[in-house]
Amino acid sequence: MTVKLMLTCLCDAFYGEVGIATVRVLEHAGCKVEFPAGQTCCGQPPFNAGDWEASRSVARHWREVFFGSPQSEIRNPKSAIRDPKSEIVVAPSSSCAAMIREGYPLMFGYDDHLPVFELSEFLVDHLGIDKWPIGPAPQPGQKTKIAFHQACHGRGIGLKDQQIRLLASMQGIEIVPIDQPEQCCGFGGAFSIGHPTVSAAIGKQKLKRVVESGATILVSGDMGCLIHLQGLIEKEGLKIEVRHFAEILAEAIPAKVPA
Amino acid sequence: MRPPVEKFAREIAPEKVANVSSASATRVISRIKALAEAFEDPDAARRHAAEVKNYVLDNLKDLLIQLEAKCQENGIRVYWAKDGERARQIALEICRATYPEGGTIVKAKSMVTEEIHLNPFLEENGYRPVETDLGEYVVQLEHETPSHIVAPIVHMNRGQVANAFEREGLGPRTEDPVELTMQARAKLRSHFREAQIGISGVNFAVAETGRLVLVENEGNNRLSTTAPVVHIAFMGIEKILPCEPDLALFLRLLGCSATAQHMTGYVHLISGPRKEERDGPREVHLILLDNGRSRILRSQYREILRCIRCGACQNVCPVYRQVSGHAYHYVYSGPIGAVLAPALDGVEKMGWVAKASSLCGACEEVCPVCIPIPRMLLQIRDESVRAGAVKDSVPWHLFAKAATSGWQWRAGLKLLPMASKMPHPLKQGWTEYRAMPHRVGRPFRSWWNERR
Amino acid sequence: MNDANADRDAILSALPSPIGGEPPSVFVRIRPRLDPQSSTTGWEAFDEAFVGLGGQIVPAEALALLLRRGGVWADDDVLQYLPKIDKAASVWDAEIGVCLADLAIAETGTLLISAGPGRSRMTSLAPCVNVVLVHEASIVETPEDAFAGLPKETCVLVSGTSRTSDIEGILIRGVHGPREVYLVKI
Numbered sequence: 001m002t003v004k005l006m007l008t009c010l011c012d013a014f015y016g017e018v019g020i021a022t023v024r025v026l027e028h029a030g031c032k033v034e035f036p037a038g039q040t041c042c043g044q045p046p047f048n049a050g051d052w053e054a055s056r057s058v059a060r061h062w063r064e065v066f067f068g069s070p071q072s073e074i075r076n077p078k079s080a081i082r083d084p085k086s087e088i089v090v091a092p093s094s095s096c097a098a099m100i101r102e103g104y105p106l107m108f109g110y111d112d113h114l115p116v117f118e119l120s121e122f123l124v125d126h127l128g129i130d131k132w133p134i135g136p137a138p139q140p141g142q143k144t145k146i147a148f149h150q151a152c153h154g155r156g157i158g159l160k161d162q163q164i165r166l167l168a169s170m171q172g173i174e175i176v177p178i179d180q181p182e183q184c185c186g187f188g189g190a191f192s193i194g195h196p197t198v199s200a201a202i203g204k205q206k207l208k209r210v211v212e213s214g215a216t217i218l219v220s221g222d223m224g225c226l227i228h229l230q231g232l233i234e235k236e237g238l239k240i241e242v243r244h245f246a247e248i249l250a251e252a253i254p255a256k257v258p259a
Numbered sequence: 260m261r262p263p264v265e266k267f268a269r270e271i272a273p274e275k276v277a278n279v280s281s282a283s284a285t286r287v288i289s290r291i292k293a294l295a296e297a298f299e300d301p302d303a304a305r306r307h308a309a310e311v312k313n314y315v316l317d318n319l320k321d322l323l324i325q326l327e328a329k330c331q332e333n334g335i336r337v338y339w340a341k342d343g344e345r346a347r348q349i350a351l352e353i354c355r356a357t358y359p360e361g362g363t364i365v366k367a368k369s370m371v372t373e374e375i376h377l378n379p380f381l382e383e384n385g386y387r388p389v390e391t392d393l394g395e396y397v398v399q400l401e402h403e404t405p406s407h408i409v410a411p412i413v414h415m416n417r418g419q420v421a422n423a424f425e426r427e428g429l430g431p432r433t434e435d436p437v438e439l440t441m442q443a444r445a446k447l448r449s450h451f452r453e454a455q456i457g458i459s460g461v462n463f464a465v466a467e468t469g470r471l472v473l474v475e476n477e478g479n480n481r482l483s484t485t486a487p488v489v490h491i492a493f494m495g496i497e498k499i500l501p502c503e504p505d506l507a508l509f510l511r512l513l514g515c516s517a518t519a520q521h522m523t524g525y526v527h528l529i530s531g532p533r534k535e536e537r538d539g540p541r542e543v544h545l546i547l548l549d550n551g552r553s554r555i556l557r558s559q560y561r562e563i564l565r566c567i568r569c570g571a572c573q574n575v576c577p578v579y580r581q582v583s584g585h586a587y588h589y590v591y592s593g594p595i596g597a598v599l600a601p602a603l604d605g606v607e608k609m610g611w612v613a614k615a616s617s618l619c620g621a622c623e624e625v626c627p628v629c630i631p632i633p634r635m636l637l638q639i640r641d642e643s644v645r646a647g648a649v650k651d652s653v654p655w656h657l658f659a660k661a662a663t664s665g666w667q668w669r670a671g672l673k674l675l676p677m678a679s680k681m682p683h684p685l686k687q688g689w690t691e692y693r694a695m696p697h698r699v700g701r702p703f704r705s706w707w708n709e710r711r
Numbered sequence: 712m713n714d715a716n717a718d719r720d721a722i723l724s725a726l727p728s729p730i731g732g733e734p735p736s737v738f739v740r741i742r743p744r745l746d747p748q749s750s751t752t753g754w755e756a757f758d759e760a761f762v763g764l765g766g767q768i769v770p771a772e773a774l775a776l777l778l779r780r781g782g783v784w785a786d787d788d789v790l791q792y793l794p795k796i797d798k799a800a801s802v803w804d805a806e807i808g809v810c811l812a813d814l815a816i817a818e819t820g821t822l823l824i825s826a827g828p829g830r831s832r833m834t835s836l837a838p839c840v841n842v843v844l845v846h847e848a849s850i851v852e853t854p855e856d857a858f859a860g861l862p863k864e865t866c867v868l869v870s871g872t873s874r875t876s877d878i879e880g881i882l883i884r885g886v887h888g889p890r891e892v893y894l895v896k897i
Contacts, residue, residue, distance in 0.1 A: 007703055009662075013675055014696050016703035023707075035707055038665035046655035048618065050640030054659035061663040106634065152619035156633075180284065184577040188617025190653065193688035195578075195615055197268040200692035201276075202577045202617070231693025282880055299741035307738045317730040320723055339719035393886055394877035410877065417878055436878040440886050447887065452803060468863075478836060478873035478888025485832045496722070501734040507855040508738040522819040522854060525888070526868035528861060535828035538802070539865065549718075553725035 002032045004066055006091035006116065009041040010223035018223065021250035022092045022119060028134060028253045029127055038065045044099040049190040052107050059104055067114070087115065088126075092246045093222050094118040098156030118154075119246055120162035120221060131169040137254045140172030146248070147176050147215035149206065149229075151222035152184050163221050163245050170252055176215040185220075187228035203232045210240060217241045219248055264578070264615035267586035275414045279406070279583045282413045286574040289519035290625070297511050297521055308512055309629040312565035315499050316556060322466040322499050323547065329469025333531035335543045342550050343375030350377065350458070350491055351384055353544055357455050357489045361385030365450055367473070367480035368392035369460030370408060370568060371493045371548060373590045374603075377458070388458065389450045391479035393443055400427055406584035406592065408570035409517045414583045447479065457483035457540070461494035462567070463509060464545075467502040469530075471545065474513065476524035484529065490540040492529075496547050497556075497564040509567065512627035516569035551603040560602045560635050565628040566595055572622035572632065578615055587612055594622035598635045601643070610643030652685060669704070740855060742818075752852060753817055754896070760820025764871025765884055766892045769842075774895060777842060781806025784837075787829030789844055792897055799838075802831055808838035808889070812845040813862060815894075818853045822894070825866035835869060841889035843869075847896050 003026060011019045026033050043058035066089055091097055097118040105111055123129045148164055167173050186192070186202025207229060210218050218240050220226055230242045261269075294301040315322060327337045340346035354364070364381060366372070366388050378388045378399075390399040394411035398404065400423045405411030412420070417434050425432040429442040459480060463472040471492055473480050484490045500509060514520040533539035555564060573579050573593035584592030589600040589612065597616055600609035613636045622632045643649040661667045679695050689695065758768055769777060775794040782799030789811045799805035810830065812822040822843055826832050835841045851857055857868070873888030884890045 010696075011703060013672055014698050015700070016698070016706060017700035019703035020701065020706055037704070040662040040665065040668040043659075043662070045653075046659060047637070048640075049651045049653060049655060050614075050637075050642075050644040050649065051651065051655040052641045052644070054655040057659045058662040065665075103637075106637065152617070152621070155620035155624060180287075182621065184617050184619035184621065186577060186617055188619070190651065191614070191617045193653070193685060194262055194651070195265040195268070196688045196691050197265055198578055198581050198615070199617070201268065201581045227696040228693065231689065231696060234694035235692060278879075285880065296743060297740075299743045304738065304740070307735065310735045311738075314732075314734045318732075319729070320726040321729040321731075323723070323726075339716075339722050341718040341721050345718055391887070392877075393875050397877070410880075412877055413880075420878055436881045437883055439878060440875065440883045444886055448803075451887075476873070477875050477886045479886075481832075481836050481867065482887055485836065502737075503861055504737040504855070504858050505734075507853075507858040508740070510854065511740075520870075522821055522868065522870040524870055524872070524874055526870075528866050528868070530863060530865045533832075534826070534864070536826040536864075537829070537831045539826060539832045547722070549722045549725070553722060557727060 001030075001088070002034060003122075004034045004036060004087065004089045006042070006066070006089050006096060007035070007039060008091055008093045008096050008223060010227060011092065014227065015223055015244065018092055018244040018246055021244065021246040022090070024250040024253060025119065025123070025246055026090065029123055029129060036065045042096045042099045044095060044103065045189055047099065047103055047107060056107060059107065062100070088122075089114075089116040090119055090122050091116060092119045092244060093224075094151050094157055094159050095153035095222055095224055097121075098153045102156050118157060118159060118221065120166055121157065121159055123166065124162040130165065132166050132249055133252050133254060137171070137252065143172055143174040144217065145174050145176050145215050146217045146219045147178050147210045147213050148181070149185060149218060149220040149225060150181070151220060151225050153222060167219065167245060167248060170248070172252060173248065176213045178213045178215070179209045185225045185229055187224045189224065192228055199228070200232060203228055204236070207232060207236070207238060207240065211238065217243060219243050219245050221245050262611055262614060263588060264582055264586045264612070268582045271582060271586070274416070275583055276581060278416060279414050280580045282410065283574040283580045286519065290516055290571055290574070293515040293519040293521065297515055304508060304512060305627050305629050308508055308627055309565060311500070311505055311508070312628050315501065316497065316561060316564055319496065319499070319556065322501065323496060326464055326466040326469060326499060327547075329466065330531075330545055331469075333469045335469065335471070335531050335545050338544065338546045340546055340548050340550075343548070346375050346493065346546050346548050346550070347377055347380045349546055351381070353489065353491055354381070354384075354386055354456060358386070362387065362456075363450055363454045364388045364456045364458055365454040365483040365487060366390050366395075367457070367459040367475070367483040368395050368411070369458070369493060370590060371460050371495050372458065373405070375493075375548070375550065377493075389447070389454075391447050391450070391483055392475075392477060393440065393479075396443060396447065397423055400424075404585065404590070407573055408568050408591070408595070410570070414585070451482045451486050454487045456489045456491065457485075457487040458491045458493070459484050461492050461498055461545075462513070463500045463506060464494055464498055465501075465503050465506065466499050470503070471529040472506060473527040473529065474510065474523040474525065475527070476518070478525060481525055481527050484527065485539055488540055489542045489544070490532075491544045491546065493546050493548060496549055496552050513567050513569050516571040516625070516627045555602045558602070559638050560598060562630050563595070563598045563602060563635065565630055567628060569627055571625040571627065575621040575625050577617060577619060577621070586615070594632045598632055598639065601639050606639060606643040606646050607648045610639060610646070610648040613639040613643065614649060652688075740853075754847075754850060756817040757815050757820055757850060760818065761871070761894060762820075764820050765874075766820065766871055766894060769893045769895050771895055771897060774842070777893060778807060778809070780840065783807045783809060784831070784834055785809040786811065786831060786834050788827075792844055802833045802837045805838040807840040807842055808834040808836070809842045809844070810834040812843050812849070813866070814849040814851055814857065815845050816851055816854055816857050816868075819870055821854065821857075821868050821870045823857060823862075823866060823868055825862045825864045827864055832865065835867070836888050839885055839889055840891045840893070842893045842895065844895045844897050
């Protein structure tokens, strides 16, 4: 099947490797990937900050790029989407998926939930993948220990344990439990700038628990969490490497053996 | 201009944060255990409770009329107060009729009486309201405010309590919690015996039977509402349940969510003043308080009126844990306060509270009546911006301009590394604690274009 | 109080019209599958829960000794079950309060005590020791059972002793109400 990749603004700006990894993962899962070049952002930052006028204009651009709908206000978007089955959008971010599926109806006042999926929920729920990589793969020499952080915005799309299940199914990965894993990282979008002391204090507590767990790699599925935690790690000089889970999945894909 | 919660965070004593944080973490775990022991499917219980509360809100007018009629049949006198000022006035008139010269009033813990600033008003008028819940008593002695709906002194330690009691002359100085508690018991007992009036809130009022339900563990609530001749109960108009069998579900949810108990120590089911028994109040007065609730009921924040004041949202909130309830500068703090404060007092005055949240959604996940707090926080932020009440430092309209044009966006991406190096007040918020994000590895677009 | 009535009209007219309809049916609680070793019904379950809350079960024969600890305040309808007691002048001065419970709730170790003629609401509250008598037949399984048919009088559901954990989360008994609760089955 064909999916459209939503890169997310953060990956566009800073973390191209996560986008590349996402493409690799989707192709390994048997999808053909398209990348609408005019994409920018889903509009979450201004929405989150309360500037819904600014957010709506960005959202309209997003819809135009991904679903070809006109720039004006849409009352019944179902008619604007040509064929939902072939126009699925996948993003390596639960906060972006939550924004488009749940935030757009709230902001525009209609009741339509666009077919945008976070990467792991797409792989697990829609493609039925429960083991990674798919098919035979060489056994890794040793297990890499990782700590896992699930982004809070997973709550917005009903994300359960899809990310951690995929990671746990990998031969070369061992997930080290951390204390109070459900606690937020403290990013919260505009919150991180408007309330920096609180935001940083929450993040430092999260990192303290990661350090206590003994893991040196922290894996998560949302770049918002990761730029915030990465920023704290660098400033504090902590010995933790931060990775997006798409990169971990991509690295486990066996290289194609030339014929 | 720092937002008040951020400012508070910079000034709060680390010890206070530690007290609040560890107590909250313990409560989070014990709540989950209690719910799992009480319900095969705790989420089904929460959803049903939300349905019952929705029914109550949808039919509040009829239920209030029914409650009033049943209470009056039971001998409870019912009053209506459209705001705090009126409620205080009604209470004062009742007090004057009992005790024209003023005197001691014993008070059970009641958030709604704090909401209307009842104590200072009574004191101004010659009465002496004494908080009898142990934590609230300490708060009163220290001229502080409670920092949590259920655990008023979660932010304090035994040394601080000892200081307060020593200063008040309750007994020889001790830091032993048992001895401190016994000192308070003895002192408050003398007030229970002398008081002619007791004041309380109401946890649930049952419309079908006109019964007032009060829950507690200490016994001071029962004493305040049984020993004095007159009992005045204050109640927000939304605290109704349709019938008595509903109490089983709500008492369990409240007990598990607030204190990880299957049943609070005492559930006091008040049918009215003394009848044939040898003691109990001769008069029971119920003051129904609106104070903005009817307005909230008509607004997009109506679900907040489902709240049963359990405090579970506070325990789980990462922001609350870092700053304590006092940072919100409002009677209700944490996630519940972040919605109630602007909903009750308007976004102009209190819209800023809703910004002190990372929108993690843990509150909604633990709420026993499924209140969609994050959605309402977003709506409050939108309302605040439209009202010009909250000024965001980021120029979002400029962001939107770049984000609605493909070429402007791509051009902006190219300029980003240079822009990152330039000083800007916005950066300050980030760089005080964090390194700036920077590009790692290959840009996606050039990789994609080369591929094709 | 004319002013109160004025507010009544203002508040009622500010509320939206009721939607009507039936309230949701009472929640049917499914008890989780507990540890098969522990008792789940009847007095065995009650005793376990009650003791877990700090209560103590006492045989009727031990009543005499228990009541000799100090001045006793007893409700009228429980006197017939008691040996000779040293009556306190008032419920406040009593060391021990003795009353009859309407029923016991097995699952939570709870006692339902209602007000009535010859009874004091304070008997189970003011003295630091509370002795509760309950008929062996007066037991129900769950709070749901009890709430399906509460007595009309003012009553209280007592689950254990008076307690607080306001100071540093440490559990302390007998802060305002009884520090000790004894149950005697008759």
